[in-house]
Amino acid sequence: MISSWSIALLILGPLAAAALAFTFPKQGRWMALASAMVTVGAVVALGREVLVGGVQTHHVGGWSAPLGIDLRADGLAVLMLGITALVSSAVTLYSPPYFLAEHDAEALHRGRYFWPLFLFLWTALNGLFLTADIFNLYVTLELLGFAAVALVALAGKREALTAAMRYLFVSLSASLFYLLGVALVYGQCATVDLPSLAAKAQPGPTLWVALALMTGGLLAKAALFPLHFWLPPAHANAPAPVSALLSALVVKGAFYILLRLWFEAFPALMTPAVAQVFGALGAGAILWGSVNALFQKRLKLLVAYSTVAQLGYLFLLFPLAAAREGGFLAWSGGLIFLGAHACAKTAMFLTAGNILHAAGHDRIKDLDGITHVLPISAFAFGLAGVSLVGLPPSGGFAGKWLLLSASLAQGQWWWVAVMLVGSLLAAAYIMRVLSHAFTNVSEPRRPHPIPPVMEWTALALAVLAVGLGLAASWPAELLHIGAPAALGGPGL
Amino acid sequence: MNIHGLLLLGILLSSLLTGVIIFFLREQSHRLRTWLNLLGAGLKLILVAALLWGIYHGQGYTLAFDFLPGIQFALGADANSVLFVALSSFLWFWTTLYAVGYLEDSPHRSRFFGFFSLCVTATTGIALSANLVTFLVFYELLTISTYPLVVHRGTPEAMRGGKIYLVYTLAGGTVLLLAVVWLHHLAGPVMFKERGVIQALVATHRGELQILFLLFMLGIGVKAAIVPLHGWLPKAMVAPAPVSSLLHAVAVVKAGAFGIVRIVYDVYGVENAAKLGVLPPLAIAAAVTIVYGSTLALFQDELKKRLAFSTVSQVSYIVLGVAILGPAAAIGGLIHLVHQGVMKITLFFGAGNYAETLGIHRVSEMNGVGRRMPLTTAAFTVAALGMIGVPPLAGYITKWYLKKGAITAGDEWVAVVLAVSSLLNAAYFLPILYRAWFLSPPKTWPQEHSFGKWETHWMLLTAPLVTAALVIWAGVFAESPYSPLAWVKLIVAREYGP
Amino acid sequence: MIEADHRIFLLAGAVLFAIGFHSLVVQSHLLRRIMALNVMGSGVFLVFIALGSQAPGPVPDPVPQAMVLTGIVVSVCATGLALALADRVQAATGKVELEDDAQTHRNATDATKESRG
Incomplete structure (x- = not known):
């Protein structure tokens, strides 16, 4: 089962690296490097599987939906995973000299926290792209938000801390909007599995409200005009590699969920x-x-x-x-x-x-x-x-x-x-x-x-x-x- | 695709790789950079010669791979491409030699020659594009790679000129993009083909095709400096002389003119364009440009500005030839692609020599310059006389065919425009020649440099002499089978033939 | 009877969510805003539970309850992070509320000047 292997590696690889980087802070960059190699390899393997064998599904722990959690990789997911692996690998190479070049003790100290947070962020992104149910998407979205906020705060200056705090408020309340939408969807369709939703969803007032709540939350996270106000200070005040991750990847996580929702789960509502x-x-x-x-x-x-x-x-x-x-x-x-x-x-x-x-x-x-x-x-x-x-x-x-x-x-x-x-x-x-x-x-x-x-x-x-x-x-x-x-x- | 298609790739890479390597050279490695430059230029020339030889022996050249979904990135060599690619790679070689001599001691040479090579890559790419999208790719690459050359000096004036250049060309590029996407929507992937690819649409999409033609002309006309889209050209004169030569004779303006040829002949097809009624407005725009450019040139005291307005005027001869129906006018227009190139590059080489050797930038400072720099001035004179259309020089051939074509097509007014333009040409060139040869030189020149036994650096001298010789050759031996004219007749026969 | 109960809970959840969101926007004290987020969260959880009790038969649907458990875990983590960050903000700016961007910038410049002077 090559495919479940690579899907599992894509989440467990960065997660293990994050945990190790947290435990052994001085070795953070090597953990990230190992994670980058594993992840790139796994994406390539998964990409081949998908190209040859079509959509790949992995039932976590052997339990399938609706009870278990399904991980699913289609072309879109592989593309997003690939982009993430690319950007993250570049950040892995770039960051050690970036944090070392600061020359003062406090900066070095910050550099140590960068690695576990960055690797958690990577884990959350990979999880998000592979998830096939809307509740689990909430969980990955939150993990992503936590890591992102902490990374913004890493710069330690007052502008950065203020921006991080504001980002956290936006991110948490947006997630709750999304979660409320999930609750309503579940109440209506009795499932949170993306593929099954398309069959069960009947357009009606409840679903419209649910979808409006979820979309509103996600738009705030994706920083779409006019909900973009938090983005420029947060992205501009973070350390450069963090800004790169946020702009290149994090906002796209929310966009990805929007695509899944409107085109896959509820195409009938896409008027x-x-x-x-x-x-x-x-x-x-x-x-x-x-x-x-x-x-x-x-x-x-x-x-x-x-x-x-x-x-x-x-x-x-x-x-x-x-x-x-x-x-x-x-x-x-x-x-x-x-x-x-x-x-x-x-x-x-x-x-x-x-x-x-x-x-x-x-x-x-x-x-x-x-x-x-x-x-x-x-x-x-x-x-x-x-x-x-x-x-x-x-x-x-x-x-x-x-x-x-x-x-x-x-x-x-x-x-x-x-x-x-x-x-x-x-x-x-x-x-x-x-x-x-x-x-x-x-x-x-x-x-x-x-x-x-x-x-x-x-x-x-x-x-x-x-x-x-x-x-x-x-x-x-x-x-x-x-x-x-x-x-x-x-x-x- | 065939194995011979790799030759096309080689022609592109010979300057692309040179450029990329030069970017990473240290500023001090002067000798290595010079050799690389000349090697790249020489190699390109040899490859183009091989291409000519192959085509002469009936070999076809294509190279294509998937680019956008459903659209290929395609290179090819048809008669039109060969004309332009031969011209640009030949002139590039001499411009490179000239530029090496010219920029001897200036800063940022690695950056300069890197973009210089990219610029010629873009130009050859434009020549060798086999479809519209590929053309667009190289057309935009040309914009990007010439900007750093225009602002090379980095003075506030240069930055302003560069900004104006970018505003014009990027806006033009955007309009061109719109036109290309739109045409793809109507006609599917557009491969260049003699007599056009839109026959099936002429009857059904008349209005749309007319608007599209306007968009194409607006988008490409910026580079071809058709009035009123010419505003950037005089401002871009702040660039160093080799760049001006490149802009005016080899790359930018020429690419614009070539683009118009492509659109009219190989996308629309001249017959379809005539049916759509889009050629007469183009001819009028060209005529206006010719007279306007020549008139403004009269009033410029700065030599390079005078030459710039002369370019505005001369390039529209090409457009005019294309816009008048009939083979003779077409020959006149296409051959001017070559003739204007060699003549104008000679003039700019001359202007550069005056500026670099004696510090002369204005016509009013040119008294007696012929005695101090006889060889340069001789080359300059040949080119200027050619521009006026004195027989048996290159410009005369152009004007003769254009006039013949206009009269055959029943557009007698064009003959009047040509006569007026010739008079104006004489009016702004002859005073220069008179000053240079017949007035006595001042006691001191504005800023004189000495270059040993020659009147100027040998690299600066060789280039204009060679191109001036070409001006004579293209005129005197026009009817021989090895002249540019013979090739142009072949192209026209294919477009108009049975 | 059960029907009526479930509607009350649903409504209560929605009201809690709205109150929480209102406070989050209106209040400026960081602690109040963090509490507002928790109130919002409780509202969402209540909605989940209410919808789970809709299920036919005597036993409520366990899936929403599992989701709420997960949600509570996430919410605890979020509160922890928010409190830690609020503490740092107070340490850095000396304030318990967020400054607007222009003000932050001005203060930062002042601080630089002071440290130089």
Whole structure:
């Protein structure tokens, strides 16, 4: 039973590493490295299983649903697991020198707590992507939230602590909204198993209320406009590797659950009106986030607002994938976009961390010359920017292309306008930063040296974000496996 | 895909890999960088020669792999691609040599030559694209890779110029993206093919195709600097001279013109475009651009600005040739792709030499410069006369075919435009030549550098001499079977033939 | 009879949830807000129990009860984390309520200046 093996490893691997890292704090980085190797191997094995044998299910402890807990891996889950493994591996390589480079005892101390928390976060994410019932999703969502909040607080400064506290309040109350929705769903359908729900769900007032509660909670966690207020301070004040994890992965956990709910469990409730509301919020996020990014004075805040904007694109998936014609195009487009954003945003936050370390600040207007001494970081930032703007052949371009094709095929041209304007705004805020790489400075600064591995991991991820576009047909193929029936035929 | 298709990949990689390696070279490794540059450029030239030889012997070249779902990333070499790829790789070699000499002591050379190589990769990619999406990929890559070249000097003025350049080109790119996605929605994957791929849609989607044509022209017209989309070109003049040569003669503007050729001939097909009635507006836009550019060039005292407005005007000859129905005009337009390239690059090399050797940036400072730098000025003169259309130089061939084509098509007004333009060309070039040769030089030059026994650095001198020789050759031997003209006639025969 | 009971519990749960959420938004003292979260949680658990008693037959459905148990465990952990964090916030800012972002930034700058001065 290779498959149950790899599914079990994906959760137990990081969990065991987390426990060990907690017990032996000095060895944290090695635990993470071991976990990264195990997890990457397990994702590859699981991916092969899914490609060959279709959707894989694992009954924990031998008990099947409804009594037991089912873990399920379809194409979507494997894609998310893969993205998580990639980003987390990069963070594993990046973080040791990042925390060591701080040079003071308190920072070193914080570095020790980073590892177990990071590994718990990884466990929670893997669990979330593999879970097939909505109650267990609540549990993983909470675990994810705890680890994320603690990681934000890790920076220890008053801004970080305040942001973490606010994040915790949002996260906990959002989870409770979700849980109340779960209770109502159970009361109505007598099951929490995702596949069974689709058969049992009858649209009615109770289900509508339940779904509204769950969706509201998840939107707050996914930081969709206008519930994004907590994200920029939390993401901007955390240590760089943490910001990367939060922006690239954590917010997408909630988005993933939304996909599962609306397309798999309750496709009958996915009316055109609902789909358009999601799209409108996404459009609002794109415009609001981009415009705010344009006016930020600090680099990390700019990158955080860019996350707010880019999350908006993901939600355009709802109106476009809900339509019969070209639904799968939009589905794969949105998810390829998600992967590209994860890689690009990680690269950007890691780069921002390099700049912070080298210059001691991240004020955008004073960045002249700092990029001369960090050419690889500047290059990484530029490449990541290419993907965020959606220039070809990046992953961001592939995603946007598919979303654009779907909207034209369905005659929903208003999303076309939003996406194109969003691209131009993204280009504008990226260039605000990047133009400083080319300005002349009379006297070159002497920055703190940056360990090469910190620059190269950022570059590697940026290259991946761009390269993903050239291989966009692979994730599309993977996504076919176990794709929700509600999407209609595969492609046009 | 066939094994020969790898040659196309080789042509791209010869500059792409060079560029990537150069990025990681230390600033001080001057010699290694120079060798790598010349090696890459030379290798590309050899590979392109092999491609020409193969095509001459009937070998087909394609290379494709899956890109987006249902859409391939496809390279190919048809007659049009070969024309452009041969031109750009030939001129690139000389520009590289020139740039190495020009930037001898300036900072950030690794960054410069890295992007320089990326830029030419994008240009050859545009030439070798076999479908619209691939074209779009390289078109955007060209935008990204030229920005760092434009702002290379890093002065506030350069940053402003770069910003304007990006605003224009990125907005154009976005419009182009919209057009490409839309056309894919209508017609499915679009492979370039002589006489177009939209025959089936002409009757049913007339309105949409007309709007799409406008979008394509807006998107690509930015790079081709068609009025009123030309605003970036004079501002981008802040770039170093080799970059200006690259922008004007090899890469950006040329890619725009080539893109228009592609859209009209190989996506729409000239007959379909004529049926849709979209060619006359394009011809008018081109004519306006020709006259406007020449007129503004008259009033520029800064030499590079004068040349920039001259480019605005000259590139639209290509567009004009494409927009007028009939083989003769088509020959005139396409051949100008080559002719404008060699002539304009010679002029910019000359301008760069004046600036680098004597510190001359303005026409009013050019008195007697012919006596101090006779070889450079001779090359400059040949190119300028060619631009005016003096027989038997390259520009004359262009204008002759254009005029013939216009009269055949019954568009006599075009002949008038051409005559006016020639007069204007003479009006802004002849005073320069007069100053350079016949007025006496000042006692001291603004900022003179000495380069030993030659009038300037040998690398700076070789390039303009070679390209000036080409201007003469392309004109005098136009009717020989080994001239660019012969190749252009082949392309046109395929587009218009039976 | 049972029918009526279950509705009362359901309603009570919903009211508790609403009261809790209202306090979370309105109150500013960190301890009060943490308690508000706990009240919200209790409301949700009550709804679960009420819905579980709906089941036909004399024995209530055990699954919601299992879920509530899990939920209580999660809730205890959450409260622990929140209290620890609130303690740190108070230690760092000297306040028992959250500052808004602008204020945080201003205070932080002041603090830097003070430490320099």
